[in-house]
Amino acid sequence: MSILSLKNISYKYPLENNETIHDVSFEFEKGRVYGLVGANESGKTTLCNIIRGFIPELYKGQLVGDVMIKGKHLNEYNIGELATIIGYSFQNPFTQLSGVKDTVYEEIAYGMENIGVPRDEMIKKVNDLVKMFRLEDLINKNPFELSGGQKQRVAIASIIALDPEFIILDEPTSQLDPKSSEDIFKIIHLLKKQGKTILLVDHKVDLLAEYCDEILLMSKGQLAMTGPTKEILADPKVLKYGGQLPQVALYYIQKAKDNHLKTTDTIPLTVQEVQDILRKDGEV
Numbered sequence: 001m002s003i004l005s006l007k008n009i010s011y012k013y014p015l016e017n018n019e020t021i022h023d024v025s026f027e028f029e030k031g032r033v034y035g036l037v038g039a040n041e042s043g044k045t046t047l048c049n050i051i052r053g054f055i056p057e058l059y060k061g062q063l064v065g066d067v068m069i070k071g072k073h074l075n076e077y078n079i080g081e082l083a084t085i086i087g088y089s090f091q092n093p094f095t096q097l098s099g100v101k102d103t104v105y106e107e108i109a110y111g112m113e114n115i116g117v118p119r120d121e122m123i124k125k126v127n128d129l130v131k132m133f134r135l136e137d138l139i140n141k142n143p144f145e146l147s148g149g150q151k152q153r154v155a156i157a158s159i160i161a162l163d164p165e166f167i168i169l170d171e172p173t174s175q176l177d178p179k180s181s182e183d184i185f186k187i188i189h190l191l192k193k194q195g196k197t198i199l200l201v202d203h204k205v206d207l208l209a210e211y212c213d214e215i216l217l218m219s220k221g222q223l224a225m226t227g228p229t230k231e232i233l234a235d236p237k238v239l240k241y242g243g244q245l246p247q248v249a250l251y252y253i254q255k256a257k258d259n260h261l262k263t264t265d266t267i268p269l270t271v272q273e274v275q276d277i278l279r280k281d282g283e284v
């Protein structure tokens, strides 16, 4: 059974004439990492808000279709239950900070305090997350004094602290340098190994190619392409729908076209895969 499913979801913001999301259906399986990609304003954040229930709870408008979580309609969960089932890290980490805690350490503990996690368990969890997100030097700092990237790491640690089963990360690496971005993807991999289901909105297709099981490509409010990462991110049709291909795939397609390489049925998506193909073809 899928952990979360979307059935014929359409949505129109108040005062807008046209739908921002049109007839989206999809089933998310437990323990998989999904990359949600698409051009700017294609509807990715709006879809995440629908999955988390912020639409229609906070944003009104016209929503049709059903969001089912573990076999129950989203409406059947109360706000507290939903917060522990679905973790949502916002695109802008500034909006995620509680604003009532003076240190990073307290900020990470805040959500757990609210749901009454026992003190010992809470301390252990915060210490684990501080280590996992390399926040050791920042624990006594005020969250609002941090850089954008540091805020982003604290915001993600705070939602993981609640141990949600389904985690939505909306552009978690947008303010991070390449090394910190890769670190976040490694944490995503670790969370997957713990059985979490992750929906990741990100433009860094090279990292998505390496870490995601499946890709959902949005175009003008619809899911234009969905499927295994290996199929979707190796398909030049992605470009037609405003998506991007990994640098490695683009390089390989160009090389194959120039006839410098023997063609192969499989377009490589990672540097490792290119090296394997080149080695097989006797190029290196």
Ligand SMILES: Nc1ncnc2c1ncn2[C@@H]1O[C@H](COP(=O)(O)OP(=O)(O)OP(=O)(O)O)[C@@H](O)[C@H]1O
Pocket: 013, 014, 016, 020, 038, 039, 040, 041, 042, 043, 044, 045, 046, 047, 059
């Ligand atoms: N609160 C709102 N009221 C009205 N329209 C909105 C609102 N929020 C977003 N939109 C519109 O909905 C469309 C989809 O926006 P959304 O932010 O969901 O796309 P996105 O794919 O996440 O974009 P980006 O990659 O730029 O973050 C856009 O045209 C946007 O202007």
